[in-house]
Amino acid sequence: MFEPVTIKDIAKALGLSTSTVSRALRDTHEISAATKQIVLAYAKEINYQPNPIALSLKERRSKSIGVIVSEVANSYFSQAINGIESIAYDRGYHVILTQTHESYDREVINVQHLASRSVDGLLVSLSSQTNDISHLSYLHEKGLPIVFFDRVADEIETHKVIANNEKGAFEATSHLIKSGYKRIAHLTSSTQLSISIERLKGYEGALKANNITINPSYIKHCPHGGMIYEETENAIKELMALDEKPDAIFVAGDRLSTGCLSVFKNLKISVPKDMAIAGFSNSDVLDLFNPSLTSVRQPAFEIGQLATQMLLQLIEAKYPVEEFEKKILDTSLFVRNS
Amino acid sequence: MFEPVTIKDIAKALGLSTSTVSRALRDTHEISAATKQIVLAYAKEINYQPNPIALSLKERRSKSIGVIVSEVANSYFSQAINGIESIAYDRGYHVILTQTHESYDREVINVQHLASRSVDGLLVSLSSQTNDISHLSYLHEKGLPIVFFDRVADEIETHKVIANNEKGAFEATSHLIKSGYKRIAHLTSSTQLSISIERLKGYEGALKANNITINPSYIKHCPHGGMIYEETENAIKELMALDEKPDAIFVAGDRLSTGCLSVFKNLKISVPKDMAIAGFSNSDVLDLFNPSLTSVRQPAFEIGQLATQMLLQLIEAKYPVEEFEKKILDTSLFVRNS
DNA sequence: TTGTAAGCGTTATCAT
DNA sequence: ATGATAACGCTTACAA
Numbered sequence: 212m213f214e215p216v217t218i219k220d221i222a223k224a225l226g227l228s229t230s231t232v233s234r235a236l237r238d239t240h241e242i243s244a245a246t247k248q249i250v251l252a253y254a255k256e257i258n259y260q261p262n263p264i265a266l267s268l269k270e271r272r273s274k275s276i277g278v279i280v281s282e283v284a285n286s287y288f289s290q291a292i293n294g295i296e297s298i299a300y301d302r303g304y305h306v307i308l309t310q311t312h313e314s315y316d317r318e319v320i321n322v323q324h325l326a327s328r329s330v331d332g333l334l335v336s337l338s339s340q341t342n343d344i345s346h347l348s349y350l351h352e353k354g355l356p357i358v359f360f361d362r363v364a365d366e367i368e369t370h371k372v373i374a375n376n377e378k379g380a381f382e383a384t385s386h387l388i389k390s391g392y393k394r395i396a397h398l399t400s401s402t403q404l405s406i407s408i409e410r411l412k413g414y415e416g417a418l419k420a421n422n423i424t425i426n427p428s429y430i431k432h433c434p435h436g437g438m439i440y441e442e443t444e445n446a447i448k449e450l451m452a453l454d455e456k457p458d459a460i461f462v463a464g465d466r467l468s469t470g471c472l473s474v475f476k477n478l479k480i481s482v483p484k485d486m487a488i489a490g491f492s493n494s495d496v497l498d499l500f501n502p503s504l505t506s507v508r509q510p511a512f513e514i515g516q517l518a519t520q521m522l523l524q525l526i527e528a529k530y531p532v533e534e535f536e537k538k539i540l541d542t543s544l545f546v547r548n549s
Numbered sequence: 550m551f552e553p554v555t556i557k558d559i560a561k562a563l564g565l566s567t568s569t570v571s572r573a574l575r576d577t578h579e580i581s582a583a584t585k586q587i588v589l590a591y592a593k594e595i596n597y598q599p600n601p602i603a604l605s606l607k608e609r610r611s612k613s614i615g616v617i618v619s620e621v622a623n624s625y626f627s628q629a630i631n632g633i634e635s636i637a638y639d640r641g642y643h644v645i646l647t648q649t650h651e652s653y654d655r656e657v658i659n660v661q662h663l664a665s666r667s668v669d670g671l672l673v674s675l676s677s678q679t680n681d682i683s684h685l686s687y688l689h690e691k692g693l694p695i696v697f698f699d700r701v702a703d704e705i706e707t708h709k710v711i712a713n714n715e716k717g718a719f720e721a722t723s724h725l726i727k728s729g730y731k732r733i734a735h736l737t738s739s740t741q742l743s744i745s746i747e748r749l750k751g752y753e754g755a756l757k758a759n760n761i762t763i764n765p766s767y768i769k770h771c772p773h774g775g776m777i778y779e780e781t782e783n784a785i786k787e788l789m790a791l792d793e794k795p796d797a798i799f800v801a802g803d804r805l806s807t808g809c810l811s812v813f814k815n816l817k818i819s820v821p822k823d824m825a826i827a828g829f830s831n832s833d834v835l836d837l838f839n840p841s842l843t844s845v846r847q848p849a850f851e852i853g854q855l856a857t858q859m860l861l862q863l864i865e866a867k868y869p870v871e872e873f874e875k876k877i878l879d880t881s882l883f884v885r886n887s
Numbered sequence: 888t889t890g891t892a893a894g895c896g897t898t899a900t901c902a903t
Numbered sequence: 904a905t906g907a908t909a910a911c912g913c914t915t916a917c918a919a
Contacts, residue, residue, distance in 0.1 A: 214691075215666055217896055228906045233898060243904055260665040264605045265896035268911050273602060275645070283634065284850075289627040296621065296648055305667070307613070308646045310634055327598040328553055329643070469834050496807050496835045512622075555912055566890045571914060581888055603912035606895045 216259045225253055236261070275305035276522060277325030278334045281313045282438070286493040287465045287511045288336070291360065294515025295334060302523055304331070311338035313435055319346045332356035332526045334518055337364060339401035339436050356525035360518040363405045363537075370521040371537045374509040376406050379542030380413025381420075383489040383507045384461050386544060388421045392459035392487055396429040396450050398443070398471055399463035400436035407432075410463040410491070429457055437466030444474045451480055458483055462490030469497065472504060491542075506545045514540055554597045563591055574599070613643035614860060615663030616672045619651045620776070624831040625803045625849045626674070629698065632853025633672060640861055642669070649676035651773055657684045670694035670864045672856055675702060677739035677774050694863035698856040699847075701743045701875075708859040709875045712847040714744050717880030718751025718801065719758075721827040721845045724882060725797045726759045730825055734767040734788050734795035736781070736809055738774035738802050745770075748801040748829070767795055775804030782812045789818055796821055800828030807835065810842060829880075844883045852878055 218236070222229045227246065234242045235250035236259075253259075267273045278295055280288040292308065299306045307330060309321040318338045323346065325333060335347065335357060344364045351357050351367050360372045387395050397414045399407045411430070418425050431446035433439075450457055462468045468490035475482060489505035497504060517538055525532055556574070560567045565584065572580045573588035574597075591597075605611045616633060618626045630646065637644045645668060647659040656676045661684065663671060673685065673695060682702045689695050689705050701709045725733050735752045737745045749768070756763050769784035771777075788795055800806045806828035813820055827843035835842065855876055863870055 215896095218898095219896075229896090230898075230907075231905055233896095234905085237898085241904065246904080260661075262606075262896050263665060263667045264602055264611060265911090266898085267602045268600075268606050268895090268913095269897055269899090271911075282631070283621065284624070284627040284631045286622070289622040292646070293620070293622045293648070296646060300647070305645050305662075306647075307643050308630070308634060309638070309644075310631070323598075324643075327601060329601045494832070494834045496832045553912095556914095557912075567912085568891080568914075569889055571912095572889085575914090579888065584888080600912050603895090604914085606897095606911090607913055607915095609895070 215262065216257050217262065218259075221250060221254055221257070221259060224257075225249060271328075272331050272526075273305075273329055274303060275307055275330055276332045276334060276519070276526075277307045277309065277321075277330040279309050279311060279318065279321055279325070280336050281311050281338055281436075282466075283308065283310060285465055286495070287361070287509060290493055290511035291336075291515035291518075294512040294517075295519045296515075297512075298516050298519035298523070304523065313339045313438060315340040315342070322346050322350070326350050326355055332358070332522045334522055335359050337362040337404065339404050339434060342403055354531075356522055358518045358522040358525065360514050361406060365405065368535055370518075370525065370535050372514050372518040372521065373405070373409075373537070373539055374514060374542050375539045376409035376542075377413035377416070379491065379507040379509070379544070380410040380461065380463065381417045382413075382542075382544050383491075383505060384414045384417035385420070386505060386546065387459045387461060387487055387489050388417060388423070390459075390487065393423065394426075394429070394455060394457045394459070395423075396431065396457035396460045397463065398431050398433065398446055398450075398460050398467060398490075400432065400467060401434045402432055407463060414461050414463075426455075428453060433467060433470075436464050437468070437470035440470060440474070443467065443470040444478075447471065447474050447478070448480060451478075451482060456483060458485070459487040459489070462488060464490070465492050465494070468492040468504060468506065469494065475503075508543045508545055510540045510542070553600065554595050555600070556597075559588060559592055559595070559597060562595075563587060609666075610669050610864075611643075611667055612641060613645055613668055614670045614672060614857070614864075615645045615647065615659075615668040617647050617649060617656065617659055617663070618674050619649050619676055619774075620804075621646065621648060623803055624833070625699070625847060628831055628849035629674075629853035629856075632850040632855075633857045634853075635850075636854050636857035636861070642861065651677045651776060653678040653680070660684050660688070664688050664693055670696070670860045672860055673697050673702075675700040675742065677742050677772060680741055692869075694860055696856045696860040696863065698852050699744065703743065706873055708856070708863065708873050710852050710856040710859065711743070711747075711875070711877055712852065712880050713877045714747035714880075715751040715754070717829065717845040717847070717882070718748040718799065719755045720751075720880075720882050721829075721843060722752045722755035722799045723758070724843060724884065725799060725825055725827050726755060726761070728797075728825065730797035731761065732764075732767070732793060732795045732797070733761070734769065734798045736769050736771065736784055736788075736798050736800045736805060736828075738770065738805060739772045740770055745801060752799050752801075764793075766791060771805060771808075774802050775806070775808035778808060778812070781805065781808040782816075785809065785812050785816070786818060789816075789820060794821060796823070797825040797827070800826060802828070803830050803832070806830040806842060806844065807832065813841075846881045846883055848878045848880070 218229050218232045222232045235247045311318040358370045363371045433442045492506040556567050556570045560570045573585045649656040696708045698710045771780045830844040
């Protein structure tokens, strides 16, 4: 079974040396047109395919990039991965995909697994549990190109690509305020996540801009970002148990938004009928049909593309890069239309 | 920058030979406990990481599997990929992801790119454009382990994992019939796709079982499976232009189902108000909120897991496998609840 | 128990 | 223009 053809086989069959064959196969000038033709013809005939692993060993690069996300089955990430793959494909890179499921331990393992030189660079969106980023900074200092997207680590000096979370949150919250809501709660994920911090800032900014006092009991954290139903349910139950129930919620995450909607769908406790929800969500299906969500859409595909371009730039840079960029892409607000 | 530590470095530093170091690092018994400790301690100190590429070259395996799907940003596939990744992770394999975007050419390129010995096996769901599978059968004959999932090629003798498409289609169509619909159209993707054929069979079976004549003009193909809005729109317009308009549609695909719903949402032409739609869809968000779709849900995660288990079994088999399995997992029907 | 050497597939360097 | 050789990092006979 599976006996791959090597340069050696071609050399033997044609009575040439491996170096000659190698030269013929690439576009070196130090070879006669005649032998070149013979080699190429024979290589084609027996369908020779170069062994990328041997090449990787020699050139100390694998032509592949590692991607670390929390969940593939999340519209935002699957769209981002689509963007990542599109650029990687064009540039001849493989995409190696890993998930953290929001677990710090798993993130560390994945990073190390990928990084032990089987990957030329890393595209990272941090897990919600991640506080300590030494596993990444260690590699970064060693020279492994890393680009963050979405959930970034400010401590590490490298390229970053994010959505304008603060502005998106500001707009969503402002939209709720303009629509007449006054007691706006904020449902968000883990406290330390960059996206949570930015979105919280936008939420608070909008309240301040409208002279609404920030009510700390209106701000609820779900560290697992909507992955655990009960967590979201409890947060909402607590909000609904308040003396002054909120009349709207700004939700700061994709899974959290749908989680929130399903809690409201199932909830037995009394919920204001005209409760409004605005939240980050990249599910194209959701805002096509769900009438009760105003969604903040992130340009996930573009973020993935841009992050990949930047990573490949770092990987292929001849000299160490000194200037790092933080690209911030605008979100768009999809307002419910009925 | 990035000067990786090798076994050679350790050997030099400790005044040992590379083979001794290599032995110490693994669990060979042909080594003294003393040197072993010294080597392990030093390796840890300088944070030695073995180079997987060198290992791959030596052992002729990369501990990675290639995945070929049409689109990541499709609930079905992202869930399947989640399952794939979960098993691959447990078994220490990397997942290399590629997309065909339903293009045959791209499928061929991806297959070749992955297969040229950088991957130990392939998990394939065919593109809707694929007729000719020689690019796969060639590799399969050469001994590359391949497992198909979802969209399979019956011509190739290997493991396959699919949902019970025929039964799912039968149930969905039957459900429409039981609900009182009589003129049930069928919106499906490319003619040659295994899933299309199976779902068509289930649709026709349900009609026959209920003594309803099959109306060929009720069966519409969208080769791009809902990826091109106009294609879906035209199909539906044609259905709606028929003298005897259908009163229900059974839709045979994930993107096609949402595409169909959005067409109805946008369509200006007259559409029966009580038009019922039942279709394959794996969007958990969709059937949570959309009242107008009865959805056939595939166990995508389990399909991904099972396919990966089977692939790894093939990869790690000591002897060529002769008996191949076709696993068929049941779908479930989510009926609209209002 | 440890070291030497060959080999995995390729390319670069140096001869010829 | 072509061939021999070493090297990429690792493992494994085989020798010592």
